[in-house]
Amino acid sequence: MDCRAKGGSPGFKVAVLGAAGGIGQPLAMLMKINPLVSVLHLYDVVNTPGVTADISHMDTNAVVRGFLGQQQLEDALTGMDIVIIPAGVPRKPGMTRDDLFNINAGIVKTLCEGIAKCCPKAIVNLISNPVNSTVPIAAEVFKKVGTYDPKRLLGVTMLDVVRANTFVAEVLGLDPREVDVPVVGGHAGVTILPLLSQVKPSCSLTPTEIDYLTDRIQNGGTEVVEAKTGAGSATLSMAYAAAKFADACLRGLRGDAGVIECAYVASTVTELPFFASKVRLGRAGIEEIYSLGPLNEYERAGLEKAKKELAGSIQKGVSFVRK
Numbered sequence: 279m280d281c282r283a284k285g286g287s288p289g290f291k292v293a294v295l296g297a298a299g300g301i302g303q304p305l306a307m308l309m310k311i312n313p314l315v316s317v318l319h320l321y322d323v324v325n326t327p328g329v330t331a332d333i334s335h336m337d338t339n340a341v342v343r344g345f346l347g348q349q350q351l352e353d354a355l356t357g358m359d360i361v362i363i364p365a366g367v368p369r370k371p372g373m374t375r376d377d378l379f380n381i382n383a384g385i386v387k388t389l390c391e392g393i394a395k396c397c398p399k400a401i402v403n404l405i406s407n408p409v410n411s412t413v414p415i416a417a418e419v420f421k422k423v424g425t426y427d428p429k430r431l432l433g434v435t436m437l438d439v440v441r442a443n444t445f446v447a448e449v450l451g452l453d454p455r456e457v458d459v460p461v462v463g464g465h466a467g468v469t470i471l472p473l474l475s476q477v478k479p480s481c482s483l484t485p486t487e488i489d490y491l492t493d494r495i496q497n498g499g500t501e502v503v504e505a506k507t508g509a510g511s512a513t514l515s516m517a518y519a520a521a522k523f524a525d526a527c528l529r530g531l532r533g534d535a536g537v538i539e540c541a542y543v544a545s546t547v548t549e550l551p552f553f554a555s556k557v558r559l560g561r562a563g564i565e566e567i568y569s570l571g572p573l574n575e576y577e578r579a580g581l582e583k584a585k586k587e588l589a590g591s592i593q594k595g596v597s598f599v600r601k
């Protein structure tokens with residue numbers, strides 16, 4: 279049946295790469311609900327026709343289009359304002375995120391080459407693990423072709439913040455929506471550094487509570503991997519966190535003031551070239567990166583451990599592209 283042309287509704291164009299996966303499907307659904315999205319491109323190497331047909335029946339504004347396989351990657355990316363990447367393999371029990379490097383590094387490199395060619399100005403939200411290395415990989419790919427803009431490349435560490443807010447709220451007996459815990463560093467084990475001295479609303483936690491919370495936040499991913507007994511890692515909470523983070527990027531692009539979230543970005547906050555901390559999002563992507571603020575002795579010790587591991591993960595990502 280011929281249809282009347284859709285009126286060009288205002289909004290942003292968003293692509294999800296890896297859209298048929300455990301994260302990709304619920305994330306695609308959440309982005310379809312976001313009123314700031316006018317066009318939603320769903321790309322994967324499998325199953326996108328079904329996911330696209332399904333999601334396209336939702337009576338929300340965004341127009342949904344599906345793209346299947348490498349030969350359709352360029353069409354999926356052309357004209358996009360934000361590209362969200364949850365493509366790649368997840369962990370199984372006993373694995374570290376770094377064990378995913380060999381497969382996911384190549385996937386991220388190929389996808390970023392497509393972004394550099396087809397939507398070099400897009401904001402990139404990188405979810406694929408190991409994030410501590412895949413963000414440096416993306417940066418190197420963009421540098422190679424001359425499109426690198428550090429303001430537009432963000433490693434998604436929002437799930438660490440979501441978990442921290444939840445676990446801290448549980449201990450304090452508060453509504454998690456009222457709790458704000460900065461989580462800095464990176465996204466793996468000891469590189470995940472919750473700054474519990476800076477929790478809002480301000481509170482005092484006992485040393486036992488601090489040990490318990492730090493350990494639970496740093497190992498939240500492993501908690502889910504083990505509970506799923508081989509069926510993958512966090513997907514639903516991650517889709518929620520990714521949608522929340524993408525919404526912050528969209529509100530920044532729209533020009534909203536005071537949009538601040540934690541993300542793993544090119545940074546001068548420490549001596550490392552990449553580090554997660556609070557950033558202010560705006561029309562250009564990252565408009566300001568905030569310093570860590572006052573740390574207590576426990577957090578300073580955690581920071582040293584985090585930096586040591588991060589340095590190696592960053593170098594591994596850089597070397598993968600420069601080799």
Ligand SMILES: NC(=O)c1ccc[n+]([C@@H]2O[C@H](COP(=O)([O-])OP(=O)(O)OC[C@H]3O[C@@H](n4cnc5c(N)ncnc54)[C@H](O)[C@@H]3O)[C@@H](O)[C@H]2O)c1
Pocket residue numbers: 295296297298299300301302321322323324364365366367368369378382385388389404405406407408409434435436437438465510511512513516
């Ligand atoms: N940053 C975070 O906080 C965070 C949280 C959870 C998971 N992750 C990571 O996200 C990734 C995806 O997890 P998942 O549970 O959705 O995995 P999944 O296996 O369920 O889905 C991954 C999807 O990626 C697709 N894919 C594979 N190669 C591709 C390519 N070359 N191009 C496009 N798509 C491709 C697969 O077909 C699949 O549909 C993993 O690396 C996981 O470790 C990160």
Ligand SMILES: O=C(O)C[C@H](O)C(=O)O
Pocket residue numbers: 368369375407437465498499500502503511512
């Ligand atoms: O733990 C994982 O492997 C997935 C993700 O990074 C998470 O934190 O849940």
